[in-house]
Amino acid sequence: MDLPEGRMALTVTGRKELAKDICEFTLARDDGAVLPSFTAGAHITVETPGGAMRRYSLLNDGSAPTSYVIAVKREANSRGGSASMHADVREGTVLNVDPPENEFELVEAPKYLLIAGGIGITPILSMARHLSAEGKAFRLIYCTRTPEETAYLDEVSSFPTATVHHDNGDIDDFYDFWDHFEKPGAEHVYCCGPAPLMEEIKALSGHWTEGRVHFEDFAGVDVVREDDVPxxxxxxxxxxxxxxxxxxxxxxxxxxxxxxxxxxxxxxxxxxxxxxxxxxxxxxxxxxxxxxxxxxxxxxxxxxxxxxxxxxxx
Missing domain, CATH: 3.10.20.30 (Beta-grasp domain)
Incomplete structure (x- = not known):
């Protein structure tokens, strides 16, 4: 079947279990040729085996990539996207993939505050890797429920300015971000994670200059609501x-x-x-x-x- 213009048929060359319900997938051309380049924070849109189109952030270096690396969390209320990726994708599976896009681009700044919650670590980790390689100042805060549910725990912990916080599902043990936002600084903030985290950061940063706090949100709008009818x-x-x-x-x-x-x-x-x-x-x-x-x-x-x-x- 002919693919839409720009869409690529890529083969899964690696699958790795990262943490509870989180898998990493590596995709490449069969001939090993270079893929379209991208910058930190970019994502690709993948046609999952179930037919759903889903966006996944890219983790690897994008300067001249011969592969794309993504991590997918199996969502409890999956509508066929993440469940299909976990159940049906193995090494050798061919997936149709759109070229990279970046709506979460790093801007030039004297320093950065990177905030991730759960699987939101994927674009944030790509940024941390890039900033570290460039020798630029950043702080990373990574919030998850438990260590067992924390992808890339060892790597994130290895950054000298990283904080990893596990709340164990206890609302009284949620990370307190207020000290980071009470007084606006020179940094740009990048945040990706579940809706409650991003809503909290939006509320705490309301007095910051517009354009200094950036969010990545693939959720869009509610597809199905409780009062929907056939x-x-x-x-x-x-x-x-x-x-x-x-x-x-x-x-x-x-x-x-x-x-x-x-x-x-x-x-x-x-x-x-x-x-x-x-x-x-x-x-x-x-x-x-x-x-x-x-x-x-x-x-x-x-x-x-x-x-x-x-x-x-x-």
Whole structure:
């Protein structure tokens, strides 16, 4: 099957268990050729064996890479992405991968504060490696629940200015970041981790100059909500009707039914899955469409029917 322009078929050349529910995967061309370069903080979008498109931060040096290294945490509420990577990907598996992108780029600064929570260590570790190699000043704070759930524990601990904190799930033992944010300094802050961590850092840094605190968040918007109900989507060109369950997106339902779909982020942030809305009232949940587009288009990775059914043109 022909791949979309730029997308690469890469072979998994290594799989390594890093910590509880976290695996590292190394991907490369069969001929060992150099891959598109990237900078610290970049990510690739991977088509998982289950068909879902998921973004994963790159860990290795990107100057002239012959491989891409990613780490994937199996999420308890996985919608097919991380579960598929853990269950179905082995050495020799071929995965379709989009070229690297970087929306979390390091900017020039006199020093840096790097903050990671859980699997959010992946872009943060790539930054720490880069800054260390460049001899630039940084501090790294890495928060996890337990040592057993901490990927790259030994390497992070080896940085002289790194702090690794385990809270053991005790809210009274969460790391106190206030001392780092009480008085704005000269550093730029980079933060990646679960939503509660990033919300805390946003709240603590509200008095900092805009643009000094940077976040990486692949979560996008909520794809499924507790009050969602099933509805039917009709494909205008064929008249085929497809039921969208309450716990699946339109995109997932179409994919499950064997319909050819195009997507990338699957979190309502990139616009790749934009389809024409022919009939029906959409519950728009994306972060892409302009108000004047919402009567005529829908992002099928996250949006649903507000009431009744929908007719779309793929």
């Amino acid at each position: 509805f039917t989507v009709t494909i205008a060109s064929t008249g085929r009707e497809i039921e969208v369950p309450a716990d699946r997106s339109i995109l997932e339902a179409l994919r499950d039914a064997g319909e050819k779909t195009v997507s990338s982020c699957e979190s309502g942030t990139c616009g790749t899955c934009k389809c024409r809305l022919i009939e029906g009232e959409a519950d728009h949940r994306d972060l892409v469409l302009m108000d004047e587009e919402k009567d005529d288009y829908i992002m099928i990775c996250v949006s649903r029917a507000k009431s009744g059914d929908l007719v779309v043109d793929l």
